[in-house]
Amino acid sequence: MTDHLRAEWTKIRTLPGTGRLLVTIVALTVAGSVTASALVSCTGEACGYDPAVIGLFGVQVSQAVVAILAVLMVAGEYGTGMIALTLTAMPDRIRVLAAKAIVLAGLTLVTGGVAVLASVPVTRRLLLGNGFAPEALVLTAGPMPRAVVGSVLYLTLIALFSLGVATAVRDSATAIGVVLGLLYLFPALILLVGDEGWQRTLWQISPMNAGLAVQSTTNLAALPLSPWAGLGVPAAWAAAALVGGGLSFRARDA
Numbered sequence: 001m002t003d004h005l006r007a008e009w010t011k012i013r014t015l016p017g018t019g020r021l022l023v024t025i026v027a028l029t030v031a032g033s034v035t036a037s038a039l040v041s042c043t044g045e046a047c048g049y050d051p052a053v054i055g056l057f058g059v060q061v062s063q064a065v066v067a068i069l070a071v072l073m074v075a076g077e078y079g080t081g082m083i084a085l086t087l088t089a090m091p092d093r094i095r096v097l098a099a100k101a102i103v104l105a106g107l108t109l110v111t112g113g114v115a116v117l118a119s120v121p122v123t124r125r126l127l128l129g130n131g132f133a134p135e136a137l138v139l140t141a142g143p144m145p146r147a148v149v150g151s152v153l154y155l156t157l158i159a160l161f162s163l164g165v166a167t168a169v170r171d172s173a174t175a176i177g178v179v180l181g182l183l184y185l186f187p188a189l190i191l192l193v194g195d196e197g198w199q200r201t202l203w204q205i206s207p208m209n210a211g212l213a214v215q216s217t218t219n220l221a222a223l224p225l226s227p228w229a230g231l232g233v234p235a236a237w238a239a240a241a242l243v244g245g246g247l248s249f250r251a252r253d254a
Contacts, residue, residue, distance in 0.1 A: 004090055004099035011082075012073055012103055021069045022111050025062045025155075029115035030122065032058030037126035042133075051136035052147040052217040055123035059151045060212065062115060063158045067179045070104055070162035075172035093250045097167060101242060104159050112155040116148055143217040143227075150214025150231055157234040158183070161207065164241025168248045182237075183208045200224050207234040 012018055036057035040049055077083040090096055124137040138144055158179075166175040186206030190199050203209045203224045213223050213230030220227065 001095060001099065004092075004095050005102060007086070007090065008096075008099040008103040011077075011086075012107065015072065015076060017072070018069070021065055021072075022107070025065045025069075025111050026115040026118060028062040028065060029058035029112075030119045032061035033119040033123045034058075034126065037123040037130070040127075040130060042127075042131040047132065049132075050216055050218045051127050051132050052144060053212075053215050055127060055137045056116065056119060056147060056151050056215050058119055059116070059155060059215070060208070063155060063183065063208075064180060066108060066112075066155050066159050067162040067183070068176060069108075070159040071166040071172055071175045071179065073100055073104055074163060074166040075170060075175055078170045079172065094246055097242070097246050097249055101160055101163055104163055105156050108156045108159040109152060112152040115155075116151050120148065143220075146227060147215045147217055150227065151212075153231060154211045154214060154234060157211065157231070157238045158207070161234060161238040161241045164238065164243070164245035167245030168241070205233065207237045210234070 033055055036054050040054050042049055042051075077086060086096060087093065120137055120139060127136050128134065135141060139148065162175070162179045165178050166172070169175045169178065186202055187209060190202050190206070190209065193199055193202065210225055210230040210233035213225055214227040216223060216227055223230070225233070
């Protein structure tokens with residue numbers, strides 16, 4: 001397995017655009033979070049905004065780039081024909097996919113951690129200036145550590161979900177379309193559907209809505225799923241995609 005991990009690390013490290021995508025993930029996370037924090041004000045005794053959700057809003061933006069990175073890790077090999085060389089050198093396809101998943105997860109954890117931790121101090125200053133309470137976005141207090149760690153885990157699960165989809169469909173454009181469609185389709189449907197029961201059901205199965213519940217620090221009782229249970233939804237999507245992609249990868253020719 002060590003050889004598989006070393007090979008996948010070499011491939012993703014030398015993949016054209018990997019460095020730019022990683023920098024973009026950090027930049028979009030910070031920029032999206034700063035923009036949301038600058039635009040939202042909290043006035044009066046009762047504030048309807050969750051400071052952690054606002055301060056970490058950039059995760060909703062950068063997840064698209066995380067998905068693109070994961071898709072290119074697989075589909076890029078099919079596009080160049082390198083997958084045939086990979087499978088000739090390492091014929092155990094499940095180990096190849098497992099190595100891709102481990103390397104991608106590690107890279108996303110590190111990049112996501114940098115992005116989220118870089119966002120918090122900047123957005124905290126903005127939120128305090130916009131009327132939020134002094135305890136907003138304190139990394140070591142209350143549920144904020146869960147929101148920060150959960151945001152990084154969420155990005156990692158999106159990466160693994162995207163990897164599984166790309167392994168199944170093989171084509172970059174199709175895989176990116178499927179992943180982004182599933183991420184952003186459910187929030188749109190929730191807005192369009194008028195029935196509260198259907199809205200709740202769609203929220204509970206949405207990888208994005210349910211997964212980002214882990215960022216919530218206020219009004220937790222009103223959530224359709226608890227924060228950690230919500231994070232289990234994108235985990236289930238990721239597991240299903242990886243299993244489906246693995247079965248397809250093993251059954252089909254390179």
